Amino acid sequence: MPRFIGLMGLRHWVLLGSSVVAAVLAAALPSYGRMQDSPKTLVDEVWQIVQQEYVDESFNQVDWLAVRRQLLAQRYTSREQAYAAIRGMLQQLNDPYTRFMTPEELTALRTQTSGEVLGIGIRLTVDEKTKQLTILEPLENSPATQAGIKAGDRLLAIDGHSTRRMSIEEASRRIRGRVGTPIELQLFRPNRGTFRLTLTRALIELPAVRSLVKEEGGVRIGYIYLSEFTAHAADQLRAAIRNLEAEKVEGFVLDLRGNPGGLLQAGIDIARMWLNQGLIVRTVDRSGHSEQARANQSALTNLPLVVLVDHRSASSSEILTGALQDNGRAIVVGTPTYGKALVQSIHQLSDGSGLSVTVAHYYTPNGTDINRTGITPNVMVTLPQAVSANPRLWTTAADRLYQAGVAQLRQAIYRSQAPKPVNTAQTGEQEQLRQPLGVPCPVQ
Known part of the structure; x- marks a missing residue:
């Protein structure tokens, strides 16, 4: 049975990343009902879903009713003809995230998102x-x-x-x-x-999380790489945080480089592991209805945190990064992220094919619309393509982005462990104890 996924009452909402990734099947078609399995009714089935759910009620300035009349006036003798007509219809929206999927593509998407x-x-x-x-x-x-x-x-x-x-x-x-x-x-x-x-x-x-303890300049760092926001990602990351805390790490590096996104709820759940309070994300649908997801006092750790991102960090990666950055919970290091601030709903159609429809925009806690611009890191660091494209080199001496993140994290650890200001009784003046300066961070 397909599953729902929701954001505070919103049903079957997901985020699709910068490539063909991350979705979840809606549990049922909308109220107009499941149609008979024929090419023409399949075309109309897609039209109806877009009519009811698409985020832009102007349909990219296209006369959507005229599109339906034109499509239903045609004769379809095969499923392939219907598929071609559907793709042509969706292209008029000029939205790469509102797209049609064959049954095989939908199955692959479901497998990837389920993490199984x-x-x-x-x-x-x-x-x-x-x-x-x-x-x-x-x-x-x-x-x-x-x-x-x-x-x-x-x-x-x-x-x-x-x-x-x-x-x-x-x-x-x-x-x-x-x-x-x-x-x-x-x-x-x-x-x-x-x-x-x-x-x-x-x-x-399928593993979505890889973690290990790194000794960097006498500091124990918990390194976590998150590859995708699958249905199992939150549980796997929760276990990684707890295991690393048991190893007495002094801070965390969360690596989201190359992470194309995934399930919306997974992004929210993971943000709550780092945040005790504060707004995580706000979504707005086509009618202007706004909903929020907030932290709920369930953070697993308050140790210093650095997040690594690049131009391929998208959708749920950006929700998590934006929440941690805007709430002052993490220092973000890397290059601007992909820039996808749209939410999709995924439907299984009557013949087993699928439809992804953009249904909402999302905004970071500070109200920023990152669509097409991405999130700007606190510390900008670029990598040569040879290193960026080869994860085997990540966390090595050749990985300047990781090294810059470690430098930032060490400074944050020193600041968190430094003695606090004290009152000097003899003079009545306040003297602030000297804090370690930490390691200077190269900015590339």
Whole structure:
């Protein structure tokens, strides 16, 4: 059953990022009802949803009723013709986030947003030299890891079907299946040769969070990388904060670089882990109705925090960053973010395809509209493309953005630990104890 996701009474609201990411299915179609599965009624089904929900009541200065008359006057002999007509209709809105999805695209979107996958838990790539399907990595706590599959293993066959000339998409389709069903893989490992494994498919929770303790200049820092705002992201991040606090870290670096966004509620839930009070985000729909999400005294830590962002940090990443920056909870380091301040509703259509519709604008706590401009960091630092595009280099000496964030965090830690001003009884004057200056931060 598809699920609702809401913001204080608003139903099935999500945020889509700078690429094809992050959504959730609406539990039902609006009140005009589910139509019969035919090409023409599918076209009208999409028109009706846009008519009722689209954020711009002028429909980009398009006569939306005339569009419907024109579309229904046409004859559609196939689903593909209907799909083409729908895409043409939506293009007139000049909104890249209001878009049509085939059933396959909607399924992929649902899988990505849920943070779960049915299969054995492997990531595949094509080896540049051998041109063979190769295991990029097995996921933690997956059937693949339990069976001993390792990164670099070559995938030769799936249930007896050779993978020679097989695409990653086809291999993924063959690997997916019902929970509890068996699958046989033929693999090759240089020091082992060819071998076969039989695994049992399972429902696997995909990791959205990576965390570790970093020793930087005598300071223990809790580093957290959040890749996407999936349905499991908040729980995973909550566990990371608690584990790092148990490791006696003195501050946190939250890395949102390359994070395209995801579920709206996940962004709100994660903001509440860092904020005890204050506004998180305000949304406004097409009728001007405004709703707010606020912190609720549920912060997990009050340790100093630095947030790292870049031009690919979008939607939910920007809601979280804006909330932490505007409330003075974090120092933001990096480059201006993507600039997407729009909220979408996702509908499953009567034939299994999908529709994403922009239904609201959002604003940061200070009332800033970041659409197309993004959030400006407190400290601007750019990275060479070779480093920015290679996460394996992040947190290393080559990662100037991370190093600048660490410098800012160390200063914040020193300030938080410094003695407070005291009264000097002998003179009746106040003397402020000297505070460490911290580490100067390079601004690139």
